[in-house]
Amino acid sequence: MTMTPVLERWSGDCPFWPVAPGPHLVAVPCRAAPEQVGAVLWALVAPAVTDDDLSAIATSAAEAIEAYLAAGDNGYAAGGLRVSDGNVVIDPGCCVGLDEWREWGSVLHGQPPYLGHDPDVFLEDRGAVLRLWQHVAAVPPGDADLAGPHVDIPRAQFPGLLRGVRRDLTGLLAELDGWARAAVPGLAGPLVAAVDARLAVTAPLEP
Template structure:
């Protein structure tokens, strides 16, 4: 699911439903009870994360099991030379290849004689700050979509609370603090 200002109400509703997936809601379990349960949670998580897509070939690497959108800022660790955990099963991994990052879909299980093999996307390391800033902008604009959705479905004062909870748990509006690489 792509999250940005262009999300339709059904897409925002799907995102909220994904947030509520692991939360137990008492019957009757309608929209208001779900939103109240979300607002009562200490941590909100959303399975997934940032996809890496090669716009030329269409190849996509998706986060593995147990990776979450709440960890999207961890991609900045790669800029500092640190490793990045993208989940397991299938175990995506990032390999540094000269000035590029090679993002493997199945890095853990698909190594052959010390080398990876299979589906991957090559990403110029210098492009990563711009891509992360784009993701930051899209996620921040998604908060506007959440506001509009919440207003249209009648959440009243809880709209602000829900937007603040999503912002806080996914660390959206805090400054990125990264510069373009030369």
Template sequence: MLSRQATENQRKERGWLCFSVRLIKMQAVIEVPNFEFEPPQLWPVASAEPYSWIPLDGDCSDAEVGLFVSGLRSALEPTEFASPQEVVAQIVAAEDLILCGGLRVTDTVTGAVVTPGCCAGLEDWRTWAAVLGGRSPWLGHDPTPEVEIGVEELRVWQDTGAHRRAAESVVVPRPLLPGLLNGVHRDLVAFLPLVRRWADRIGLGDNGSTLVEAIDRDFEVTAPFPIAAE
């Protein structure tokens, strides 16, 4: 016969499996900039509502990659350029690349979605690893997302303070988080070659390689992510 502890462990494993089947999704996303008041874009960008979210992974189209690079430009001093090469030269010359975004968490059964708050940046996506040490990372403001850390579960809230209980939330079993974060890492690694391909297609030449290197550096894409799945 199984001991009481072994039986309890089996119950927990079945519970975690149920959550896996429910498909809790974690995705790296960027916020679509509002290009209305900016100089014309010098390459095609995806048609998306301003302030909506675009996930980054190995399935992104050239137009979505173009939107990502235009977002990098939007974070810099607005200037009119004559060619894509001049735009990318400004981007790679920046001291630090930043882009509004972060990680989006979705419960595909309930439909609950938690997105990054204002001023959150994709460049800080690795700070989610702090949750494994018992701390909620800063995830933006207005609304102000927060991770409520329990013994066996994490509840990711879209807002905090007086607005918390009225906000959406997604429950993530703690043992699933390492796998979810490693999945985000794989998605970003798969996205990077698409930037190289996009750069070749619009004729950036050597600037294309420099752009990929700058994105990899500032968004910590290919650096090892030493989080083992539990």
């Protein structure tokens, strides 16, 4: 079983740096080639530097990064956590962000996190397991007969999976630092700090 941070790939092409091609959801790797870092960064930066028709409103990589930094906490990181177990893959729904990944832990305290709609992803507390449904608006507690794709996460393994997400995101920060020092050296420190803050990476995880 794996839990992987993912970001929604931006529709428009990146005119500022090389971006690795791939599917709609970009997995955030702990270790990444420069073009993979570019894809992740473009997913974060693009909303701040593209118009409604997806045309870029910045003129350089540095200007694009500066626009992202200026967005402050308004920067939205569409995506979330992907959970895979065997042939079953549960992706995040719409209108949820990777910046909300820590809210998954609230299920251990009786409060299921919001995981998006279309599909309506739902995390249900079933005691010894946490059942993650791909597409239900609401799950009746204990309804074992409800059909649909799902993954059963052993409750004892859940905190370790979240720690793994934090390790992946921490690894991204290290890769991003190297990328930024080569591409926009004067902005490397502020960029890494901004991504750290907006994705809530290095703060300790609550028990």
